[in-house]
Amino acid sequence: MTETGPIVVFANFLSDLAVDLNEGQILMQWAQQAPRKAWLLRPGDVLVTPVPLSPEFLRYVYGLTGVSPETVAVVEVPPAGAVPLAQAVREAGLVEHVRALAGDRGAALLPTALDASTIEFAREIRLAVHPYPTIEAAEAALKMTTLLNTKTGFRETAAQLGMRLPTGRVCRRLEVEGVARELLRDHERVVVKPDRSAGGHGMRFVSRDDLSSGAILALETVGGPEGMWVVEECLDVAESVSIQLEVTTSGAHALFSGVMRTAQGSFTGYTSPLPPSFAHVADELEEWGTALGRYLADHGYVGPFGLDALVDEGGAAYASESNIRRTATTTPHTMVTRLTAGSANPDPAWSVSKGWTRSPMGFEGALARLRASGLAFDVERGEGVVLYADAPPDGHSWRYAVIARSAGAVEEHEAALAQAFQFEGG
Known part of the structure; x- marks a missing residue:
């Protein structure tokens, strides 16, 4: 490396x-x-x-x-x-x-x-x-990594760089409920984000009904009463997308982009590349990501980073956060690139996700089931399923990667895996 x-x-x-x-x-x-x-x-x-x-x-x-x-x-x-x-x-x-x-x-x-x-x-x-x-x-890069891994730091920087952002405000913990009430006058729902959070942890979605019924915002006390929070309009989201880039001595370069799988704002998986139905946001994502990369480079940062965005029902992309570190997709992408180099599938589609088995398994048992199903990754073909994160402590919640020739083939592999592993809901 x-x-x-x-x-x-x-x-x-x-x-x-x-x-x-x-x-x-x-x-x-x-x-x-x-x-x-x-x-x-x-x-x-x-x-x-x-x-x-x-x-x-x-x-x-x-x-x-x-x-x-x-x-x-x-x-x-x-x-x-x-x-x-x-x-x-x-x-x-x-x-x-x-x-x-x-x-x-x-x-x-x-x-x-x-x-x-x-x-x-x-x-x-x-x-x-x-x-x-x-x-x-x-x-020297610590100041920037610390700032841009916060919601408030990202929102301020993204605005300076010309990214489209959801309507919102930065405020202290004690001001959150008042700010939420103000934004709910013009928006059906708002999302409340703690300043430091990843993977959707700690986010709260609040509607007008929540406030009219007298509901009190149940927020974590991270950062104490003076801690910073962001309150934003809750968009009608068609898809959550991201682009991963890298800052090197020669500038900022896009590595890959894709769709994030989420549940209530929390990250649950990823599929790359972006589907054709969202290809129209790819250029804008890369433009925003490259601008952020230049900004990072100017402040001494070198290495990988991610930029997340939400695409609304009208097809417009809104920047949502940056992750100035190795993300949940950085290592899987490196793994996919490594495993397919020199194979018959040098430019693969891929996904990472998690499925829950009805009965617990150890790693050897899971691998045996994978091989028996014919889904195990084949190095020569550059296709198949990889158990990329070892056996889970509970024996049920298996993380996996699917590598295939097309997005359609990825979906077929995932459906077959759900059946072979007897995933709940599969």
């Missing part, structure tokens, strides 16, 4: 960049996705993970990527509660172990989220932060 040496993949899902660390429960849930980082490993790399990876899953990953197990290392960090991963590594006494595995080979730290604790940890183990040339360069 670098020209100079190996990578220490630092799966710091427990980070205060997107959500306050007081929201420990949701952070622990997100951390269960850390096994997907194994798809990034190449010979010489190290994975530092807050959750264990099963031997069966690792054999599966290495089998598809062609990586010899003895050429990589996986460091499993014992649970330490809702603390940054760097702190958990220290509490487990693993700092020297990670440093020794990185060695003196020009390695760099690749965090999921660039936050202050990661910068401090990089200094401690004497590694640069990928893709920055120095720790100081990475630290």
Whole structure:
């Protein structure tokens, strides 16, 4: 992944960049996705993970990527509660172990989220932060990553860059109900967003009926009474879309775009590319994303980021938030690109999603069922289903990726998988 040496993949899902660390429960849930980082490993790399990876899953990953197990290392960090991963590594006494595995080979730290604790940890183990040339360069980007991973910071910046935004206002926690009442005079519903939130966590949808019936807005107290919130009109949404880009030394470049699957505003999956029915927003998304990328570059940021938008029933796109970090689709996209390189399907359609089985399964049982159904990913054809995130702790909620030649073929694979795995509602 670098020209100079190996990578220490630092799966710091427990980070205060997107959500306050007081929201420990949701952070622990997100951390269960850390096994997907194994798809990034190449010979010489190290994975530092807050959750264990099963031997069966690792054999599966290495089998598809062609990586010899003895050429990589996986460091499993014992649970330490809702603390940054760097702190958990220290509490487990693993700092020297990670440093020794990185060695003196020009390695760099690749965090999921660039936050202050990661910068401090990089200094401690004497590694640069990928893709920055120095720790100081990475630290200089912190102000911008912190700002644009907030709803208020994004809304202000997006307006400056000329993006179309839903009608709304930024306010303090104690002002939320009054602002909501004002906006509801002109709009049937509003959405209330905490300043720091990801994947739809903490969002509330409020209608005129909710207020007329005397309902009180039940909001989290994250940030206290002085914490910032955004209240916006609730659009009649036809689709939630996003574009993922990367800032490099040569500028901002679009990587891929697609449709987000959501339930009550929460992220549940993704399909790429954008369907033809929403191709008309692709240029605008790329224009907005590239402008944001230039802005980020001007303020020292380098690396991947995402821009989300809502398309209303009339076909107009409205920017909704930015994620200045590796997102839920960054690693899956890298995995898809890697697995299809040199195959008969070099430009695939793909999706990531989750299904719930009626009975629990372990990884080997799920893989056996996948292979028996004929749906397992085939390297030569570059098509099939990948169990990309290991067995879930509950044995029921399976994350998967589908890679196929077209959006229609992706849908066919997903329908067949739902039947083979006996997903609820499938």
